[in-house]
Amino acid sequence: MTLFGNLREALKKAASLRRMLERECAVRDGSEAFEPSGGHIEFVDVSFAYPEKVVLENCNLSFQSGKITAVVGPSGVGKSTILKLILRAYDPQIGLVKIDGQDIRIFRLQSLRSRMAVMEQEPRLFNRTILENVKYGRQGATDEEVREACKKANIHDCIMSREKGYHEVLSCAGSGWSGGERQRFGLARLFVQNPDIIIVDEGTSAIDTETETQVNMNLREWFQGKTTILIAHRLSSVMHAHNILFLSDNGQVCEEGTHQDLIARKGGYYSLFQHYHGNG
Numbered sequence: 001m002t003l004f005g006n007l008r009e010a011l012k013k014a015a016s017l018r019r020m021l022e023r024e025c026a027v028r029d030g031s032e033a034f035e036p037s038g039g040h041i042e043f044v045d046v047s048f049a050y051p052e053k054v055v056l057e058n059c060n061l062s063f064q065s066g067k068i069t070a071v072v073g074p075s076g077v078g079k080s081t082i083l084k085l086i087l088r089a090y091d092p093q094i095g096l097v098k099i100d101g102q103d104i105r106i107f108r109l110q111s112l113r114s115r116m117a118v119m120e121q122e123p124r125l126f127n128r129t130i131l132e133n134v135k136y137g138r139q140g141a142t143d144e145e146v147r148e149a150c151k152k153a154n155i156h157d158c159i160m161s162r163e164k165g166y167h168e169v170l171s172c173a174g175s176g177w178s179g180g181e182r183q184r185f186g187l188a189r190l191f192v193q194n195p196d197i198i199i200v201d202e203g204t205s206a207i208d209t210e211t212e213t214q215v216n217m218n219l220r221e222w223f224q225g226k227t228t229i230l231i232a233h234r235l236s237s238v239m240h241a242h243n244i245l246f247l248s249d250n251g252q253v254c255e256e257g258t259h260q261d262l263i264a265r266k267g268g269y270y271s272l273f274q275h276y277h278g279n280g
């Protein structure tokens with residue numbers, strides 16, 4: 001590309017980012033406290049476009065309360081956009097996102113987001129003690145709650161084997177701890193927060209495949225009874241979901257069911273799975 005071509009592209013991106021930020025400010029705060037009763041999430045006839053691109057058109061989705069739903073589909077189909085709409089980074093131009101039957105726009109943003117968590121597979125760490133890093137999940141959490149969360153996240157013994165235990169100060173990069181261990185700090189933080197709705201976006205994952213598979217295999221156990229959305233950019237893990245939504249262009253659900261259902265159907269999901277794994 002020529003220098004002018006590059007410049008034009010850069011300016012286009014900057015303009016698009018500015019418009020996006022303007023739109024983000026345009027998300028209006030609601031007035032009601034968010035008190036989910038089950039956390040059943042629905043997209044009702046949702047259409048959504050970024051300034052230069054229509055992503056979802058008349059999209060209808062259902063995420064059952066207390067279950068793991070995986071969202072799968074080709075790259076660029078709108079998987080991450082779906083989670084941005086649930087978190088209200090944006091509002092759809094047409095249609096509704098509902099939780100337990102209520103339009104999520106009525107809720108205070110802070111209240112809504114405090115009951116949801118995006119599981120960060122490479123969590124942000126702070127130059128503070130382990131105790132403080134985990135307490136970041138919920139203001140006011142006690143030391144005992146942190147310890148319980150770390151036990152559940154299977155990192156307690158590892159912390160206790162260190163000289164300063166929970167008082168060891170972490171570096172922002174978490175140096176001296178493995179990717180899997182850092183991921184477990186994030187998990188402990190999430191247990192402390194105890195949200196009703198959990199979003200796992202594999203796109204943010206910088207961990208190795210083995211750790212990732214381990215994480216996804218444990219989702220059922222860790223988040224039993226919580227509405228969990230697994231945005232699956234790769235297919236290594238969706239077998240463990242209670243339901244899989246396989247999306248085609250513009251967010252249409254073209255196949256839905258368990259991994260076994262969709263493999264037996266020998267449709268688009270099956271082909272994608274074959275493509276990644278060589279055999280079904």
Ligand SMILES: Nc1ncnc2c1ncn2[C@@H]1O[C@H](COP(=O)(O)OP(=O)(O)OP(=O)(O)O)[C@@H](O)[C@H]1O
Pocket residue numbers: 016020050051052053055073074075076077078079080081082203233
């Ligand atoms: N902020 C944005 N502004 C403009 N277009 C965007 C923006 N974010 C995403 N897009 C475009 O919208 C489409 C859907 O993006 P999204 O990230 O939701 O897809 P995805 O299914 O999660 O993709 P992948 O599996 O590759 O991560 C893509 O074509 C993407 O280029």
